[in-house]
Amino acid sequence: MRVVVTGGSGQLARAIRETWTGHEVLCPPEAELDLSSREAIRRVLHEVNPGVVINAGAFTQVDRCEAEEAVATLINGTAVAWLAETCDDLQAKLVQISTDYVFDGQGTRPYRETDPVNPQSVYGRTKFLGEQAALSACNHLVARTSWLYDAWGKNFFLTMVNAARQGRALRVVADQRGTPTSCRALARQLQTAIDEDWRGLVHATCAGETTWHGFAAEIFRQTGIEASLSPCTTADYPLPAPRPAYSVMDGAHRGELGTDRMPTWEHALVEVVAHHRQESLGTERP
Numbered sequence: 001m002r003v004v005v006t007g008g009s010g011q012l013a014r015a016i017r018e019t020w021t022g023h024e025v026l027c028p029p030e031a032e033l034d035l036s037s038r039e040a041i042r043r044v045l046h047e048v049n050p051g052v053v054i055n056a057g058a059f060t061q062v063d064r065c066e067a068e069e070a071v072a073t074l075i076n077g078t079a080v081a082w083l084a085e086t087c088d089d090l091q092a093k094l095v096q097i098s099t100d101y102v103f104d105g106q107g108t109r110p111y112r113e114t115d116p117v118n119p120q121s122v123y124g125r126t127k128f129l130g131e132q133a134a135l136s137a138c139n140h141l142v143a144r145t146s147w148l149y150d151a152w153g154k155n156f157f158l159t160m161v162n163a164a165r166q167g168r169a170l171r172v173v174a175d176q177r178g179t180p181t182s183c184r185a186l187a188r189q190l191q192t193a194i195d196e197d198w199r200g201l202v203h204a205t206c207a208g209e210t211t212w213h214g215f216a217a218e219i220f221r222q223t224g225i226e227a228s229l230s231p232c233t234t235a236d237y238p239l240p241a242p243r244p245a246y247s248v249m250d251g252a253h254r255g256e257l258g259t260d261r262m263p264t265w266e267h268a269l270v271e272v273v274a275h276h277r278q279e280s281l282g283t284e285r286p
C-alpha cells in the first residue's frame with residue numbers, strides 16, 4: 001500500500017518511515033506538502049494517489065498556539081477537513097493523530113474513548129477540531145496519543161539528556177500524570193492498525209503512567225547519566241498554555257479492535273535509549 005505521512009520532518013513521521021515494512025511510505029515535508037494550502041493538499045495527494053494518509057503534521061508548539069490561534073486552527077483543524085475531502089475523492093483512509101490535550105485533566109481514572117472532551121488550551125481545542133474533521137472522512141481512524149518522544153527531534157527525552165550533560169540542575173514537574181509514548185512504539189501500532197483496518201477513535205499510548213519527574217528519573221536511570229534532578233509543581237513554572245494535570249488514557253479499546261502492540265512506557269524507553277546511544281556514537285566518530 002502507498003502511504004503518505006504529512007509533517008514529514010517531524011519525529012513521528014521519521015519513526016513511521018524507519019519502522020514500517022511492506023508498504024511504500026512517503027513523508028513529504030512542509031515545503032512539499034503545506035497543510036495550510038488546500039490546493040497543495042489536493043494536488044500532492046491526487047498526484048501520489050495513496051491508499052492511506054497519516055496526518056502527523058501539526059502546529060505542535062502548544063504555548064505558541066495560545067498567541068497564534070488562527071494559524072493553529074488552520075493547520076490543526078481546517079487542514080484536516082481538506083485532507084478528509086481529498087481522501088474521500090481518492091477512496092483513501094485518513095489516519096489523524098490526536099492528543100491527550102483534548103481532555104481537561106480533571107479525571108481520576110484513565111480516559112476512555114467514550115469520555116467527554118473539554119480542551120483547556122488553543123492547541124487542545126484546535127486538535128479537537130481536527131478530530132471532528134477526520135471523523136467526517138468515509139474511512140478514518142483517529143488515534144489519540146501523549147507525551148511523544150524519540151532519540152531525535154524536539155522532545156522531553158532529548159531536553160533532559162542534553163541539559164544533564166551540560167551539568168544543569170533540573171527541576172521537573174511532579175504533579176502532572178500521563179504516559180510517555182515513544183514514536184517508534186506508536187509507529188508500529190499504527191502499522192498494525194492499518195494492516196488490520198482499524199476504524200473509528202482509539203487511544204494509542206504506551207501502557208502505565210508516571211509524572212514528568214518520574215519520566216526524567218527513569219531516563220537518567222536507563223541512560224546512566226548523572227543528573228541533579230528535583231521535583232517541582234506546575235504552579236512553580238506558569239506557562240501560556242494550561243497542561244492537563246491527569247491525561248492517562250485507557251488502552252482497552254485497542255484489544256477490541258485488534259492486536260494491541262503498545263509496550264509499557266519503561267520498556268519503550270529502553271529502545272529509544274539504545275537508538276540514542278547509536279546516534280551519539282555516530283556523531284562522535286572522527
Ligand SMILES: NC(=O)c1ccc[n+]([C@@H]2O[C@H](COP(=O)([O-])OP(=O)(O)OC[C@H]3O[C@@H](n4cnc5c(N)ncnc54)[C@H](OP(=O)(O)O)[C@@H]3O)[C@@H](O)[C@H]2O)c1
Nearest residue numbers: 007009010011012030034035036057058060099145147148
Ligand atoms: N509531541 C507530542 O508530545 C504529541 C502528543 C500527542 C499528540 N501529538 C500529535 O502527534 C502528531 C505528531 O507529532 P510530533 O511529535 O511528531 O510533532 P513534530 O515533531 O512537531 O512534527 C510535526 C510536523 O508538522 C510540521 N508542520 C507544521 N506546520 C505544517 C504545515 N503547515 N504543513 C505541513 N507540515 C507542518 C512540522 O514542521 P516544522 O518542524 O517545520 O514546524 C513538523 O515537522 C501531531 O499531530 C501532534 O499533534 C504529539
